[in-house]
Amino acid sequence: MLNHDAPTDLVFHALADPSRRAMVERLATGPASVSDLARPLPMSLPAVVQHLQVLEASGLVRSEKAGRVRTCHLEPAGLRMAEDWLRRQRTAWEEKLDRLGDYLAGQAGPAHQEESG
Amino acid sequence: MLNHDAPTDLVFHALADPSRRAMVERLATGPASVSDLARPLPMSLPAVVQHLQVLEASGLVRSEKAGRVRTCHLEPAGLRMAEDWLRRQRTAWEEKLDRLGDYLAGQAGPAHQEESG
């Protein structure tokens, strides 16, 4: 496996799991304890803690422990980074498509594009 | 593993791998054949085909075969869906943070928020 961009990698990997996305969705509504995060999930508490570790490693979530309760909250920077990556790819391709559309509208025959070099 | 949202799941899973993200980045610059996608990647062609299958299953990429060459291109809808999910979570939490900031600016003591239930 390549790994030229570790942070992006950790973020997308963290979001690739539906349980972790459920935790992020919960945290988007406000801070929560580990037990709060675990309550709706059909799995043991240690499993939730493991998911939390993945989320923290990715930078998407941070937590502080006060007394015996650990409070977790979202860290918007990681979400924004992934969002930006997606928007860059999408808009680059959409602009390409638009230019191709304009070109085809002005020409009669099929267009053959080459620029791999 | 939960799976309440299969399409989102497939998209984030597809993007969780750096080789597949490299392929998406390549496709954002324009359509490409399987060999084009494989060229910069340090792995065998069958491995690239397997990555391509994951990308196609997620809906991020589509391909058509003409003669002996399969041409792949990005499908912006999948990227946009992931982008929207990220923005929803991020903005929800940022608005929450803003409101908390306003509240704290107006109050003297610490604010204790509760709305779970």
Add this chain to the structure above:
DNA sequence: AGAATAGTTAAGCAATCACTTGACTAATAC
């Protein structure tokens, strides 16, 4: 027709993943 090119299919393998249970610590409630 024969050789090269582009991609496909299948089988196999080591590493990682998403869990589990059990044993444990630390803070709070009674």
Add this chain to the structure above:
DNA sequence: GTATTAGTCAAGTGATTGCTTAACTATTCT
């Protein structure tokens, strides 16, 4: 001061992932 609550740590397990090589088909070039 004992019980309960909140979380942690470690070891184990079955499924999935990301790759490999080998054998194959279909198309294009000469």
